[in-house]
Amino acid sequence: MSRPSLEDIFAEDDEFGLLDVKPRAGRGGPSQDRGVAALLEVTAFHERHSRLPDPDAMDHDEMRLGAIWDTVKSTPTDQMRAMDRLDLLTQNAATTPRSWQDDPIDADIPDSLDAIFAEDDLDVDASLVSLTHTTPSAERHIPDHRADVVPCQDFEQFRERFETVQRGLEAGERKASPVRKWSVIEPIEGDFFIRNGLLAMIAEKSEMTARGGTRDHRLRVIFSNGTESDPLMSSFRKSLNDDKTARTVQKVGLGPLDPEWESDQLELSGTIYVARSRSENPEIKGQRMILHKIGVTSQDVSRRVADAKNDPTFLLAPVEIVATYRLQNLSRSKVESLLHRFFAAALPGRLFVTDRFGKKVHPKEWFYILPEHVGQAAQLIKEGRLHKYRYDVEKQKIILKPKAI
Structure with a gap:
């Protein structure tokens, strides 16, 4: 015997009334209770967040409530209007105030720091947003002097x-x-x-x-x-x-x-050079015409001073070469030592520069002399007579020692 189909079953007499099912009435009564229930939930949500629920929210409960509210508010009943104590039926998500807990709107996010500091309600001291004692990145990537071959x-x-x-x-x-x-x-x-x-x-x-x-x-x-x-x-x-x-x-x-x-020690000829600082430091700039550096090098002088502005020996500033004197068959290191000792009385006592680490550096190669003084001393070295003379600071002259008269 074949089994009856669903159509056969529903076609039979329902003597026990099993198929006589009546819809269950809601607790609120008529169908408009769904709108009232939604209004009550949205009212509670608005009191907590000061805004309407967003149907596109990431939170599932808020998204569900927002979708329901968008549906029921389009056809409000008289009972809903009577219970709408916050006038929610006339509001929408665009005009509802946002909470500080909500994610920011893309249009409200600044594009740069300049946009932030340009806000009228911000009063920021310029010293807090400006870098000092640093070299711009463009200058750091382009060195003044490279040790090329x-x-x-x-x-x-x-x-x-x-x-x-x-x-x-x-x-x-x-x-x-x-x-x-x-x-x-x-x-x-x-x-x-x-x-x-x-x-x-x-x-x-x-x-x-x-x-x-x-x-x-x-x-x-x-x-x-x-x-x-x-x-x-x-x-x-x-x-x-x-x-x-x-x-x-x-x-x-x-x-x-x-x-x-x-035996490997070098006895090289070289060049005596006199350099003048081009520093903008007021203390150095004010005595530029009398303050000079004495150096001796075996290489090209312009190459030796190419990195002057990064070198504390050159007062961390560019220099100009104001005089050069060629050495012939004389030890470079000995000549440099002789000149520095000869003009030691003209050393500036307080001359120093502060490097980028805040450390004071006291160069020992700068003197209160004129370029021609160095030329005279270089000639005396060639003649082997420098030991008979001394530099007089007060007269600013190279004079003969009394014992040598």
């Missing part, structure tokens, strides 16, 4: 030294020791290294300066292929550490007491 114009005076060291390495008279990782190397003039497969000689080590809060020197490095560079000592040290093939070439002799140990 350039042709060495006076390489011929170094060629014999390179050939001698090369022969010593090949004969085993000199040894090349690997540079230990992170080793602190303090090169001096005349030292030889192997870097990137080339012999490198320290031809000049300039006066001490301060970079990044630490002491440093500018070097002149000559390479065996006829080129040169002038890196900071810290940069040269780093380049040796980064080169896995870097070597330190040992000196000739058994140690510092051996006379041959100093």
Whole structure:
């Protein structure tokens, strides 16, 4: 016997009244109670948030209530109007005040800091939003002086030294020791290294300066292929550490007491230069015409002073070269020491500059003298008579010592 279908079942007599189901009446009575119930919920929501529920809200309960309210408010009943004590039926989400807890509207979000500080109700001190004692990023990315490798114009005076060291390495008279990782190397003039497969000689080590809060020197490095560079000592040290093939070439002799140990020391000719500061510092600018720096270098003078504005030795400002005097067959370091000691009485007592770390630096190469005074002293050095004279600060003249008369 086949089973009856649903149509057969509903077609039979319902003697027990099982299919006689009446709709269940709501607690509020008629159908408009749904609108009243929604009004009561929206009224409670408005009292908590001071706004109508948003049908597009991320919160599920608010989204549900907002969707129901959008439906029932379009056909309000008299009972709903009578119970609308907050006039919610006349409001919409666009005119309802927003709570501080609500997410901001995209149009209200500022596009930049300038838009924020441009608000009329903000009174912000300009010092709080302006950077001081910092170098603009554009200047930081374009250095005034780079230690590029350039042709060495006076390489011929170094060629014999390179050939001698090369022969010593090949004969085993000199040894090349690997540079230990992170080793602190303090090169001096005349030292030889192997870097990137080339012999490198320290031809000049300039006066001490301060970079990044630490002491440093500018070097002149000559390479065996006829080129040169002038890196900071810290940069040269780093380049040796980064080169896995870097070597330190040992000196000739058994140690510092051996006379041959100093055979690599350089006795180079060079140029005496007199520099005048172009600093805008009022204290320096006011005495610009009498305050001069005395330096001696074996390289091109313009290259030596190219990074002056970043170098405390040059008062952290550009300089102009007002005089140069060529040395012939004289030790650069000895001449520089002689000149500084000769004009020591003209050293300014309070001259200092403050670096970007707030540290005071007192340069020792600036003197209250005129360029012609340096020229006179340089001539006396060539003649071997500087020891017979002294610099008189009061008269601002180089005068003969009484004992030398």
